[in-house]
Amino acid sequence: MIKANSLPRLMHRASGRPLSLEEHDQEFGLVDAQTDFLGELRNSGLTGRGGAGFPTYKKVELLSQQRGHGKFVVVNAMEGEPASHKDLALLNANPHLVIDGAEMLAHMIGAKRIAICVSRDNPIVINNVKRALHERTRRSLRGPEIELHTPPWRYVAGEESALVHWLDDNESLPQYRPQRPTILRIGRNAVLVDNAETCANVGLIGRFGASWYRQLGTESSPGSTLVSVTGAVDRAHVIEVALGTPVKAILEVAGADTDPSAILLGGYGGTWLSGDNIRLPFATEYLKEVGASVGAGIIMVLPKRACGIMETYRITKWMANESARQCGPCAFGLPALAEDLQQLVAGGKDRKQSLDRLIHRAAEIDGRGACKHPDGVVRMIRTALQVFDKDLQNHINGAPCVGSRDTKFYATVPRHEREEDLVWE
Numbered sequence: 001m002i003k004a005n006s007l008p009r010l011m012h013r014a015s016g017r018p019l020s021l022e023e024h025d026q027e028f029g030l031v032d033a034q035t036d037f038l039g040e041l042r043n044s045g046l047t048g049r050g051g052a053g054f055p056t057y058k059k060v061e062l063l064s065q066q067r068g069h070g071k072f073v074v075v076n077a078m079e080g081e082p083a084s085h086k087d088l089a090l091l092n093a094n095p096h097l098v099i100d101g102a103e104m105l106a107h108m109i110g111a112k113r114i115a116i117c118v119s120r121d122n123p124i125v126i127n128n129v130k131r132a133l134h135e136r137t138r139r140s141l142r143g144p145e146i147e148l149h150t151p152p153w154r155y156v157a158g159e160e161s162a163l164v165h166w167l168d169d170n171e172s173l174p175q176y177r178p179q180r181p182t183i184l185r186i187g188r189n190a191v192l193v194d195n196a197e198t199c200a201n202v203g204l205i206g207r208f209g210a211s212w213y214r215q216l217g218t219e220s221s222p223g224s225t226l227v228s229v230t231g232a233v234d235r236a237h238v239i240e241v242a243l244g245t246p247v248k249a250i251l252e253v254a255g256a257d258t259d260p261s262a263i264l265l266g267g268y269g270g271t272w273l274s275g276d277n278i279r280l281p282f283a284t285e286y287l288k289e290v291g292a293s294v295g296a297g298i299i300m301v302l303p304k305r306a307c308g309i310m311e312t313y314r315i316t317k318w319m320a321n322e323s324a325r326q327c328g329p330c331a332f333g334l335p336a337l338a339e340d341l342q343q344l345v346a347g348g349k350d351r352k353q354s355l356d357r358l359i360h361r362a363a364e365i366d367g368r369g370a371c372k373h374p375d376g377v378v379r380m381i382r383t384a385l386q387v388f389d390k391d392l393q394n395h396i397n398g399a400p401c402v403g404s405r406d407t408k409f410y411a412t413v414p415r416h417e418r419e420e421d422l423v424w425e
């Protein structure tokens, strides 16, 4: 049995290749996916690891109340966020733990089918999941039918309603949801969507229980979590930490710059914080004091030599291209924000007007998309304008941009590097 108060848990015995089913059984112990442990799930305090941080048991409770025999569990391992690598790392290490958790969730809501979704540009992960499913079929483990789906990669393709839309209709378009949580459906069948890391945590709680789970983490944020560290670091890292670990300690383990200009928490639609905030514990109850959250466990490190406004322009331009183009404020508003930022960083004559326009447009776009994509961009820009005030004043005054000399785009990890160059701890 894995010790309750030590790490790693989710990445237990991760060795650069996935554990076989036999090894998985030896390391984690056999489990009966047919047990019902909603009470333990509630007591564990597990929240979704995909970004929204919604209590997992509440979603399960809601879905278990839905009628019908055609319910689905969808395992979301799309990782549309370029700064995130954790779900791929997890599926490359312990795919059976993710599948165990999905089977437990399926049993609790009465679902007969599970869809595991990995974007199609991750061939190594896809092969590992196929092999894991094959091993389970050979052992004829009873349980729901499990299918692997490989939608095309886009930033918004991993948004849960876009993913369900793709499974239902082959279109990765987010659906308008005025209320959360909303029951998503494939045809008439209710769907529970959970992130791959969330499912793996369910796999642990179903085995060892809530008190075991709570022996790591804080009272409000129990357990461990996977953190993707990118930016001013030699290679992208995925590190499993107890929630509440200081951000600085995470950066040290990743070998990242521990005296950064700033960090971007939560990915491209996240929150910029000045570098002195790395003293904060990585847990939402602490991060919310400065307007941030743990989200999907992403820390992007910006070094002092970079310009935060230049980096914000680069991210905004990239995000504008990722709009699903079904809402005007997003389809037209995000490119306009990118253009304002470009004029600001380019140092043209009307840079002050560009800044005023940027602030005005951001207010008009906020909250007006069918999904949260434009809101995330607006949040990222607003926090940049606060955190990078010095860089901003330099641009307004027409001073040469320190970031223009540095051609590295710190936030971006080219897709082809994601599997081969990933380092996990």
Ligand code: SF4
Pocket (backbone or CB within 6 Å): 156, 173, 174, 175, 322, 323, 324, 325, 326, 327, 328, 330, 331, 368, 369, 370, 371, 372, 373, 374
């Ligand atoms: S807000 Fe943007 S990404 Fe979201 S549904 Fe509308 S157009 Fe698509």
